[in-house]
């Protein structure tokens with residue numbers, strides 16, 4: 001058997017760690033994985049990637065590309081009878097999927113800051129074309145709203161450390177200085193930490209920073225990053241298991257969809 005992985009930008013840490021975990025698990029089971037990477041976030045790019053995999057006669061596809069419900073339905077239709085497992089869609093999307101619960105992760109981050117007494121909270125979202133970026137953002141806003149808090153500043157990055165740095169410079173230049181920044185991923189948090197240090201602010205004494213992902217490097221940021229963990233090894237392992245299982249059973253795919261929990265990893269950037 002050969003499995004195809006259509007993936008978003010592998011220069012980003014999360015998708016590359018997910019791809020790596022999938023390869024490892026597939027190899028253990030004696031499967032091959034071929035990869036097709038998209039270079040922009042669009043339905044057309046995703047279609048091209050999936051077509052490329054189908055022309056290589058793969059037996060099933062994994063789709064780690066952020067897709068709206070309509071776009072996911074279009075890709076599922078394109079796949080026809082070919083089993084397709086989605087990794088970056090809305091938990092409500094009516095497709096075969098395995099995901100971390102974005103609402104759970106967003107809530108854990110906000111609750112952590114609220115428990116520490118923060119009220120001046122700034123947010124740095126991922127690119128809003130990404131469904132996961134939008135869902136984390138919505139989760140932050142709705143959890144803050146339960147305490148009648150709205151963010152004191154909002155900026156949008158593109159998941160990269162460079163964008164985290166640039167957007168944090170803007171967040172820190174506003175008249176009201178936040179006491180904490182919620183960041184939608186660890187790579188942007190890395191850039192945020194640099195901006196905060198350049199402003200001469202101490203982390204976590206003067207400002208707290210919390211990330212999202214817990215990628216391999218996050219424990220080695222300075223200070224070590226407090227973050228919301230998505231266990232990418234587990235995701236890679238489970239996604240291959242479920243797709244292979246499905247190939248063997250030819251069964252009812254809806255039943256094996258899975259929503260994985262996230263967890264708070266407390267290190268030294270929040271107080």
Ligand code: IPT
Nearest residue numbers: 008012014015088132159185213
């Ligand atoms: C998501 C990561 O959390 C984020 O850091 C970024 O790398 C993004 O992927 C790229 O699409 S994880 C995804 C499975 C929702």
